[in-house]
Amino acid sequence: xxxxxxxxxxxxxxxxxxxxxxxxxxxxxxxxxxxxxxxxxxxxxxxxxxxxxxxxxxxxxxxxxxxxxxxxxxxxxxxxxxxxxxxxxxxxxxxxxxxxxxxxxxxxxxxxxxxxxxxxxxxxxxxxxxxxxxxxxxxxxxxxxxxxxxxxxxxxxxxxxxxxxxxxxxxxxxxxxxxxxxxxxxxxxxxxxxxxxxxxxxxxxxxxxxxxxxxxxxxxxxxxxxxxxxxxxxxxxxxxxxxxxxxxxxxxxxxxxxxxxxxxxxxxxxxxxxxxxxxxxxxxxxxxxxxxxxxxxxxxxxxxxxxxxxxxxxxxxxxxxxxxxxxxxxxxxxxxxxxxxxxxxxxxxxxxxxxxxxxxxxxxxxxxxxxxxxxxxxxxxxxxxxxxxxxxxxxxxxxxxxxxxxxxxxxxxxxxxxxxxxxxxxxxxxxxxxxxxxxxxxxxxxxxxxxxxxxx
Numbered sequence: 001x002x003x004x005x006x007x008x009x010x011x012x013x014x015x016x017x018x019x020x021x022x023x024x025x026x027x028x029x030x031x032x033x034x035x036x037x038x039x040x041x042x043x044x045x046x047x048x049x050x051x052x053x054x055x056x057x058x059x060x061x062x063x064x065x066x067x068x069x070x071x072x073x074x075x076x077x078x079x080x081x082x083x084x085x086x087x088x089x090x091x092x093x094x095x096x097x098x099x100x101x102x103x104x105x106x107x108x109x110x111x112x113x114x115x116x117x118x119x120x121x122x123x124x125x126x127x128x129x130x131x132x133x134x135x136x137x138x139x140x141x142x143x144x145x146x147x148x149x150x151x152x153x154x155x156x157x158x159x160x161x162x163x164x165x166x167x168x169x170x171x172x173x174x175x176x177x178x179x180x181x182x183x184x185x186x187x188x189x190x191x192x193x194x195x196x197x198x199x200x201x202x203x204x205x206x207x208x209x210x211x212x213x214x215x216x217x218x219x220x221x222x223x224x225x226x227x228x229x230x231x232x233x234x235x236x237x238x239x240x241x242x243x244x245x246x247x248x249x250x251x252x253x254x255x256x257x258x259x260x261x262x263x264x265x266x267x268x269x270x271x272x273x274x275x276x277x278x279x280x281x282x283x284x285x286x287x288x289x290x291x292x293x294x295x296x297x298x299x300x301x302x303x304x305x306x307x308x309x310x311x312x313x314x315x316x317x318x319x320x321x322x323x324x325x326x327x328x329x330x331x332x333x334x335x336x337x338x339x340x341x342x343x344x345x346x347x348x349x350x351x352x353x354x355x356x357x358x359x360x361x362x363x364x365x366x367x368x369x370x371x372x373x374x375x376x377x378x379x380x381x382x383x384x385x386x387x388x389x390x391x392x393x394x395x396x397x398x399x400x401x402x403x404x405x406x407x408x409x410x411x412x413x414x415x416x417x418x419x420x421x422x423x424x425x426x427x428x429x430x431x432x433x434x435x436x437x438x439x440x441x442x443x444x445x446x447x448x449x450x451x452x453x454x455x456x
Contacts, residue, residue, distance in 0.1 A: 003016075003017060003158075003159025003160065003161075004080075004081075004159060004299070005017070005081075005159060005295065005296045005299045005300065006081055006299050006300050006302075006303040006305060006308070010296065010308060010311050010312035010315055011312075011315040011319075013296065013312075014289070014292045014293055014296055014312060014315065014316055014319075015292075015319075017156075017159065017161050017292040017295060017296070018161075018285075018288050018289050018291075018292040019161075020161040020162045020164075020165035020166075021156065021161040021164075021165065021288040021291055021292060022284060022285050022288035022289075023165050023168075023169075024152075024161070024164050024165035024167075024168045024169075024288075025284040025285075025287055025288050026281065026284050027165070027168040027169055027171070027172040036048060036051060036052070036273065036274070036277045036342050037341060037342055038179045038180070038183050038184070038193065039051050039183065039190060039193055040274075040342045040343060040344075041344070042183055042184060043183065043189060043190070046126065046127055046130075046266065047127075047130055047189065047190055048270055048273055048274070048342065048343075049124070049127050049266050049269040049270045049273060050127040050128075050130035050131040050134060050190050051130075051131075051134055051190055051193060051273070052269060052270070052272065052273025052274075052276065052277075057117050057121060057135070057251070057255055058135070058138060059247070059250075059251040059254055060247075060248050060251035060252060060254075060255060061106065061110055061139070061142070061248075061251075062138075062142070062145060063244075063247030063248060063250070063251050064106075064244040064245070064247055064248040064251075065102065065106065065142065065145060065146050065149065065244070066145075066149050066244075066247060067240070067243040067244035067245070067246055067247035067248070068099075068102060068240040068241065068243065068244035069099070069146065069149040069150045069153045069240070070149075070153055070240075070243050070291075070379070071236070071239035071240030071241070071242065071243035071244065071379070071384060072091075072095040072098070072099070072150065072153060072154075072236050072239065072240045073153035073154055073156065073157040074157070074239045074243075074294075074298055074379065074380060074382065074384075075091045075232070075235055075236060075239060076088050076091050076092060076095070076153075076154055076157040076158070077156075077157035077158070077295055077298035077299050077302065077380070078298050078299070078301055078302035078382075079091060079302060080157060080158045080159075080299060080302065081298065081299030081300060081301065081302030081303040082302035082303060082304075084302075085218060086224075086225070088158075089219070089220075089221055089222070089225040090225050090227065090229060090232055091232055091235075091236065092154055092219065092221065092225075093221055093225050093226050093227070094228065094229055094232045094233050094236055095150065095154075095236055095240075096150070097228070098233065098236060098237070098240070099146055099147075099150045102146065103142060103143040103146045103147075106142050107139065107140065107142045107143060110139040110142065111136060111139045111140055114132060114135050114136045114139060115132060117135070118131055118132055118135065120255075120259070121255065121258060121259045121262055122259045122262045122263045123262060124262065124265070124266055124269065126266065127266065127269075130189060130190040131190070133189070133190055133191040133194070134190040134191065134193065134194045135194075136194075137191060137194035137195055137198060138194050138197065138198065140198070141194075141197070141198030141201060141202070144198055144201040144202035144205055145201050145205075146205075147201075147202070147205030147206070147208075147209070148167075148201055148204045148205035148208060151205060151208035151209060151212060152164035152167075152208055154212075154219065155208070155212070155216075155219075156291065156295055157295065157298070158216075158218065158219070159295070159299070160216070161292070163208070163211055164208065167204050167207045167208055167211070168204060170203075170204075170207065171200040171201070171203050171204040171207075172200070174199070174200050174203055175196050175197060175199075175200035178192075178195070178196035178199055178200065179192070179193060179196045181196075182195055182196055183196075238384065238385075239379075239382070239384050240384075241384075242379075242384035242385045242387065242388045243379055243384050243387070243388075245388050245391070246375075246379075246384075246387055246388045246390070246391040247391070248391075249388065249391035249392055249394070249395050250391045250394050250395065250421075252395055253394055253395040253396075253397070253398030253399060253402075253421060254398065256398055256399055256402040256403070257398050257401065257402045257406075257414065257417045258272070259402070260402040260403075260406040260407075260414065261406070261411070261414050264406075264410060264411055264414075267349055267350055267353065268353060268411050268414070270343065270347070270350045271339075271343075271350045271351075271353035271354040271357065271411075272357070272414065273342075274339040274342045274343050274350070274354045275335070275339060275354050275357040275358055275361070277342060278331075278335070278338045278339055278341075278342075278358065279331075279358075279361060282327050282330060282331060282338075282365075283327065283365065283368060285323050285327070286320060286323070286324070286368050286369055286372045286373075287372060289316060289319055289320050289323070289369075289372070289373060290316075290320070290372035290373045290375070290376035290377075291376060292316070293312060293313065293316035293373050293376060293377050293380070294376035294377055294379060294380030295380065296308075296309075296312045296316075296380075297309045297312060297313060297377050297380045297381055298380040298381070300312070301380070301381055301382065301440060304444050306437070306440060306441035306444060309381070309437060309440070309441075310437060310441070313373070313374075313377050313433075313437065316373045316377070317369075317370060317373050317374065319369075319373075320368075320369030320370060320372065320373045321366050321369045321370055322369075323369055324365040324366030324367065324368060324369035324370070325365070325366050327362075327365050328361075328362040328363060328364065328365035328366060329362065330362070331358045331359065331361055331362030331365065332358070332359050332362035332363065335354065335355050335357070335358025335359055335361075335362065336351055336352075336354060336355035336358070338358070339351055339354040339355070339358065353411055356411070356412070356415055357411075357414070357415045360415040360416055360419065361415075361418060361419065363419075364418075364419040364422060364423070367419065367422040367423060367426055368422050370426055370430070371390070371422055371425050371426050371429060374426075374429045374430060374432075374433040375387050375390050375425070375429050375433075377433060378429065378432060378433045378436050381436050381437070381440055382440075383432075383436045386432055386436065387429070387432075389428055389432070390425040390428050390429040390432070391425070393421075393424040393425045393427070393428045394421035394422070394424060394425045395421075396424065397417075397420040397421040397423070397424040397425075398417055398418075398420070398421050400420075401413055401414075401416070401417040401420055402417065
């Protein structure tokens with residue numbers, strides 16, 4: 001149920017860890033993709049636009065939660081790599097309490113502010129009601145999403161990427177069944193799609209908890225582990241909050257871009273939504289590979305092995321760029337065909353706009369391979385605050401495109417916004433990651449690194 005990545009050849013370990021993580025990410029993306037396919041096919045492009053009109057704000061809020069959970073897993077991975085299992089379990093207990101507090105606050109605030117959020121996004125009036133129902137239910141499901149991401153993050157920190165994958169396989173199949181039931185058999189519309197997604201996330205979180213309780217004794221908390229520790233709380237927040245902010249800062253730029261795109265009309269909202277769903281699937285391996293490399297460098301940081309960190313990082317970057325070239329070619333050649341899974345062939349104007357967007361993305365996908373691996377590795381080494389700056393670079397780039405270029409060039413500017421953000425972030429994170437690796441390599445004068453110092 002665990003994998004020690006401090007011994008053995010780096011690339012095979014990384015790829016072995018990546019495969020189930022990738023498949024799990026693909027099944028997780030299936031949640032939203034199946035929603036979009038069924039909504040687009042059975043409820044029409046107006047309902048598809050309603051589901052997609054708030055995708056950027058979902059990334060803002062849910063992305064913060066995911067980043068927070070990933071950050072909480074970093075000290076767990078470092079203590080696992082150092083074979084300090086008692087300290088690891090104490091981190092898990094404090095992380096669980098922090099996650100509960102986060103769930104209560106975010107669910108309450110986001111649910112109350114749902115109408116204001118949609119108005120801020122310039123959501124067209126003809127899709128506003130459906131968009132409101134969908135987003136409100138998604139926000140009410142934040143505790144379910146946090147439960148799964150916290151537990152799966154802990155499992156991955158100790159090298160187990162297989163269990164989260166198997167759980168997501170089951171949950172994705174459940175989501176498909178619930179979509180068909182709540183949209184076609186019981187016609188609940190967009191609300192049915194949201195209920196199916198939240199219900200599936202709840203099941204995945206509960207299954208994670210059950211399997212940990214039954215099969216992974218290393219993660220079982222004893223009475224001696226369940227003590228509040230201010231120092232560990234500080235270390236978790238120093239990792240989790242910056243990583244959550246990184247996701248959120250990136251999402252703010254996406255919100256501004258989506259607001260600018262929404263103002264162009266429902267046709268472009270539909271095409272933007274279709275491409276976004278396809279992009280999330282095609283680019284999934286970037287996140288899986290980056291998470292694997294981050295876990296690798298975290299465990300080896302805890303074990304005090306800087307040479308393995310450098311070796312794994314180089315090989316991870318090479319794999320990311322290679323996949324970026326392949327996936328980019330796929331989007332360039334088959335972008336329109338892929339979008340036809342979500343949009344009826346008769347909607348030619350929507351598909352033409354989607355094809356343009358997919359092609360523009362395809363030529364620059366390799367940048368995302370470089371960006372994700374370097375950024376996640378910087379976070380895995382404990383420099384979460386510095387990684388946030390790459391998100392700020394993305395925010396600035398998307399803001400410039402949204403405010404200056406979309407009003408002048410319309411949807412064409414939207415098609416180049418992501419690439420501009422990736423390029424700006426890569427220009428920052430590349431020298432930063434090199435500096436971070438050099439810094440930790442020269443600081444291994446003791447067996448156990450100072451995690452709180454690294455976070456600063």
